[in-house]
Amino acid sequence: MKNLWKNTLTLIAKRSNSIQVLSSLLAIVFGLLFGLIVMLIVNPADAFPGFFTILTGPFQAGMRSFGNMFYRATPIIFTGLSVAFAFRTGLFNIGATGQFTIGAFIAVYIGVHWGFLGPFHWAVAIFFALVGGGLWGALPGLLKAFRNVHEVVSSIMLNYVAMYLMILLVRRTVFFGDHARSLAIQDSAELPKWFLGSIFPGSSINIGIFIAILFVAVIHIVLNKTTFGYELQSVGFNKDAAKYAGMNEKRNIVLSMLIAGAIAGAGGATFFLVGGRYLHVNAVLMPQGFTGIAVALLGLSAPIGVLLAGIFYGFLELGGLFLQGFDFTSEIIDIIIAVIIYFSALSLFLQKFVASYIKKVTETDIEISEGADIK
Amino acid sequence: MDYVIEMIDITKEFPGIKANDCVNFKLKKQEIHALLGENGAGKSTLMSVLFGLYQADEGHIRVNGNDVHIRNPNDANDLNIGMVHQHFKLVHNFTVTENIILGSEDTKYGLLTYKEAREKIKELSERYKLRVNPDAKIEDISVGQQQRVEILKMLYRQAEILIFDEPTASLTPQEIEELMKILKGLTKEGKSIVLITHKLNEIREVADRCTILRKGKSISTVEVKGTTNEELAEMMVGRKVVFELEKTKAKPKETVLQVSNLTIKEKEGNKEVVRNVNFKARRGEILCIAGIEGNGQTELIYGLVGMLPIKEGSILLNDKELSTLSIRKRSLSGVSHIPEDRQRHGLVLDFTLENNLILQNYFTSKYHHRGFLKFDTIRDNAEKMIDRFDIRSSRGPVSLARSMSGGNQQKLILGREIDRNNDLLIAVQPTRGLDVGAIEFIHQQLIDQRDQGKAVLLVSLELDEVMNLSDRILVMYEGELVGELDPSKIDEKELGLYMAGSKRGEVS
Numbered sequence: 001m002k003n004l005w006k007n008t009l010t011l012i013a014k015r016s017n018s019i020q021v022l023s024s025l026l027a028i029v030f031g032l033l034f035g036l037i038v039m040l041i042v043n044p045a046d047a048f049p050g051f052f053t054i055l056t057g058p059f060q061a062g063m064r065s066f067g068n069m070f071y072r073a074t075p076i077i078f079t080g081l082s083v084a085f086a087f088r089t090g091l092f093n094i095g096a097t098g099q100f101t102i103g104a105f106i107a108v109y110i111g112v113h114w115g116f117l118g119p120f121h122w123a124v125a126i127f128f129a130l131v132g133g134g135l136w137g138a139l140p141g142l143l144k145a146f147r148n149v150h151e152v153v154s155s156i157m158l159n160y161v162a163m164y165l166m167i168l169l170v171r172r173t174v175f176f177g178d179h180a181r182s183l184a185i186q187d188s189a190e191l192p193k194w195f196l197g198s199i200f201p202g203s204s205i206n207i208g209i210f211i212a213i214l215f216v217a218v219i220h221i222v223l224n225k226t227t228f229g230y231e232l233q234s235v236g237f238n239k240d241a242a243k244y245a246g247m248n249e250k251r252n253i254v255l256s257m258l259i260a261g262a263i264a265g266a267g268g269a270t271f272f273l274v275g276g277r278y279l280h281v282n283a284v285l286m287p288q289g290f291t292g293i294a295v296a297l298l299g300l301s302a303p304i305g306v307l308l309a310g311i312f313y314g315f316l317e318l319g320g321l322f323l324q325g326f327d328f329t330s331e332i333i334d335i336i337i338a339v340i341i342y343f344s345a346l347s348l349f350l351q352k353f354v355a356s357y358i359k360k361v362t363e364t365d366i367e368i369s370e371g372a373d374i375k
Numbered sequence: 376m377d378y379v380i381e382m383i384d385i386t387k388e389f390p391g392i393k394a395n396d397c398v399n400f401k402l403k404k405q406e407i408h409a410l411l412g413e414n415g416a417g418k419s420t421l422m423s424v425l426f427g428l429y430q431a432d433e434g435h436i437r438v439n440g441n442d443v444h445i446r447n448p449n450d451a452n453d454l455n456i457g458m459v460h461q462h463f464k465l466v467h468n469f470t471v472t473e474n475i476i477l478g479s480e481d482t483k484y485g486l487l488t489y490k491e492a493r494e495k496i497k498e499l500s501e502r503y504k505l506r507v508n509p510d511a512k513i514e515d516i517s518v519g520q521q522q523r524v525e526i527l528k529m530l531y532r533q534a535e536i537l538i539f540d541e542p543t544a545s546l547t548p549q550e551i552e553e554l555m556k557i558l559k560g561l562t563k564e565g566k567s568i569v570l571i572t573h574k575l576n577e578i579r580e581v582a583d584r585c586t587i588l589r590k591g592k593s594i595s596t597v598e599v600k601g602t603t604n605e606e607l608a609e610m611m612v613g614r615k616v617v618f619e620l621e622k623t624k625a626k627p628k629e630t631v632l633q634v635s636n637l638t639i640k641e642k643e644g645n646k647e648v649v650r651n652v653n654f655k656a657r658r659g660e661i662l663c664i665a666g667i668e669g670n671g672q673t674e675l676i677y678g679l680v681g682m683l684p685i686k687e688g689s690i691l692l693n694d695k696e697l698s699t700l701s702i703r704k705r706s707l708s709g710v711s712h713i714p715e716d717r718q719r720h721g722l723v724l725d726f727t728l729e730n731n732l733i734l735q736n737y738f739t740s741k742y743h744h745r746g747f748l749k750f751d752t753i754r755d756n757a758e759k760m761i762d763r764f765d766i767r768s769s770r771g772p773v774s775l776a777r778s779m780s781g782g783n784q785q786k787l788i789l790g791r792e793i794d795r796n797n798d799l800l801i802a803v804q805p806t807r808g809l810d811v812g813a814i815e816f817i818h819q820q821l822i823d824q825r826d827q828g829k830a831v832l833l834v835s836l837e838l839d840e841v842m843n844l845s846d847r848i849l850v851m852y853e854g855e856l857v858g859e860l861d862p863s864k865i866d867e868k869e870l871g872l873y874m875a876g877s878k879r880g881e882v883s
Contacts, residue, residue, distance in 0.1 A: 225748060226746045226748060227737055227738055228746060230730070237723045238722070238724065240716075240720050241723050241734065243682060244682065244721065246701065247703070248701075
């Protein structure tokens with residue numbers, strides 16, 4: 001048994017990214033444990049059954065829950081991918097929320113008004129949401145490239161601009177005054193379910209999850225297999241070296257933010273092109289962009305990692321819903337996620353911890369890198 | 376025998392490396408004791424243990440015969456141990472006095488007793504002949520004077536044992552001479568000195584004894600008088616060392632690079648850091664731009680390669696005007712560039728070795744097909760280059776650049792730039808911080824490039840390198856070229872006069 005453990009660890013030590021993956025898993029474990037402690041303090045009697053519910057959420061109601069898990073994960077995968085992509089290219093896109101909002105409005109607008117598109121309705125809506133989100137994301141990119149305005153500052157402020165702009169435009173163009181929300185989109189604009197409806201009966205799942213997976217695959221390929229990705233990552237890891245090698249740093253910054261914004265914008269479209277979902281005219285920032293930051297961190301800024309982390313997020317969120325059957329509020333889930341983020345942010349520390357443990361057991365040295373490398 | 380410091384069986388391990396392995400070091404009162412070794416031999420680690428920056432894993436330290444535990448620099452201060460670091464730790468917009476009292480300020484009613492401190496500093500600086508104006512701001516005084524401030528800082532704290540970490544690295548020959556006098560003066564006043572260095576001449580000049588470290592182990596402690604330089608070098612490197620480079624006389628041919636009236640402003644601000652510079656670099660010669668750090672060499676090269684805009688002037692490469700082109704176009708026109716800061720500019724540290732090798736030509740059709748990288752070609756290239764330039768790493772092509780030693784990082788860059796087969800090879804401080812073996816290799820490669828008819832433009836701060844490697848020397852002082860010298864006709868002293876700005880000549 002001990003030998004088996006040692007061999008497993010040796011194997012792990014030989015894979016270059018495994019330490020980072022382990023540290024992410026460790027962050028999740030710590031987050032869950034912390035959540036359990038909070039639950040024990042708040043309501044000791046229900047803590048363990050409640051915790052069990054969090055861990056087993058989707059398993060409780062069969063395929064329907066699984067469908068809902070994917071459904072909830074979809075927008076987060078988009079925003080997470082947006083943040084992760086920017087991050088890999090050296091930019092911190094804290095404006096995914098704004099890009100998501102712009103995408104959402106454009107999709108809803110087209111969904112309400114452009115019924116003439118027929119079977120292409122939803123696809124065109126996503127396309128224009130993607131374009132809109134991209135242009136919105138390019139703004140902080142342009143400011144950074146040509147005016148040296150830090151993208152964190154400009155994109156976070158643009159979140160508010162996007163929110164108020166959305167409210168204004170909803171009121172002007174697609175407003176349903178009785179309920180202070182947008183009008184319902186036409187049926188043809190709703191994302192189809194295809195065969196998913198029969199696999200996950202009764203769930204809200206739609207093909208948005210496939211679109212998300214498609215985006216993950218494309219971004220993975222762009223980042224890891226192309227000269228464009230090589231260039232973007234060079235700029236991201238070391239912009240001085242990129243400049244030395246004659247890369248056009250300004251162009252890369254703008255393109256990078258444009259793509260990041262486009263991903264988030266498409267996410268906004270997939271979230272709102274669903275029957276029964278409306279844009280509300282409250283002055284509240286949409287949370288998906290910020291959750292995306294957490295998911296990007298947890299997913300180690302790798303597209304595949306974001307996909308997994310996003311699904312995990314959907315899982316937790318669903319667990320939180322079931323948790324309300326006990327005497328808990330679903331905010332426990334937010335606390336758990338927050339702690340996971342904290343530990344993800346400490347990932348370098350956790351990596352060192354994991355590396356030194358593995359070294360102790362296997363006597364193998366491990367390289368720790370601050371970022372993932374091109375495969 | 377009376378020792379002021381005894382370090383016995385010191386072992387200090389960092390992840391993956393034993394920086395000190397059972398090292399023994401004993402310092403006598405009033406001696407100058409040199410600590411000799413290559414980069415990475417463990418000299419600085421040993422002294423950092425003594426100064427309390429690191430804790431030894433094993434071994435113990437005695438000061439004046441008593442066992443001590445030095446947990447931090449404050450403990451070291453209390454034991455009257457002081458250290459001048461290679462990179463000075465001074466606040467640039469503070470005065471000399473403020474810098475010296477920083478951290479051990481005397482106060483009266485909660486207020487600084489600045490005047491008393493100033494008097495004390497004046498008195499110290501006269502007693503030890505460390506001339507420096509106590510009211511001058513650090514940014515206004517020379518590097519040599521800044522070093523004196525560092526020394527005064529130790530003396531102000533009543534240090535008896537003074538550690539100097541590579542003190543001559545950024546000084547002119549004249550300043551070095553001055554420093555040597557100061558060191559001797561300090562021992563006469565009863566101080567004991569540890570001199571960390573890898574320069575044999577300095578040891579010969581001032582040191583009484585010398586302890587040689589190699590790969591973390593103490594090899595030997597010898598009397599300097601009874602040992603030759605060759606013996607010292609052999610102990611340091613572990614094999615016989617070639618002191619003279621094997622180099623035939625240069626046969627310069629046609630001009631490759633012609634720079635005329637080049638003026639460059641500093642990055643932020645209006646100061647002209649390169650003023651009206653004119654020179655030619657020819658095929659088949661190594662042209663060296665010598666000078667003390669910060670006299671415009673960095674900016675001159677940045678201007679040539681396009682990393683800094685130029686204000687005026689022209690840069691002709693094989694009769695093609697470069698000054699209006701982008702960095703990429705200049706590079707493609709035939710400029711190879713080994714940058715000054717290899718980790719900041721030369722490498723993407725989080726990329727693998729093989730990906731770093733294509734940094735300058737990943738966009739050529741050799742390495743991509745319709746935008747998709749050709750991983751096989753990249754791997755083949757890496758294997759070829761590893762072989763040709765003896766680039767060593769833990770995992771071959773897929774090693775992270777970050778995990779490689781400085782010498783191998785530099786070989787990677789050197790190989791990448793040489794392999795591009797350009798007419799002009801710019802090498803800025805190509806051997807900074809490297810060990811003797813890597814230095815020899817890089818020098819040989821540069822000479823080979825010259826012999827193959829390339830124009831090699833070398834920028835160096837190391838006098839030995841300037842004198843041994845170059846065929847022609849241009850001296851840069853405060854942004855101007857102040858002399859064109861033939862290394863076979865001058866000595867280091869004269870070169871130093873030009874570098875310090877006290878002599879000027881004509882530049883053709």
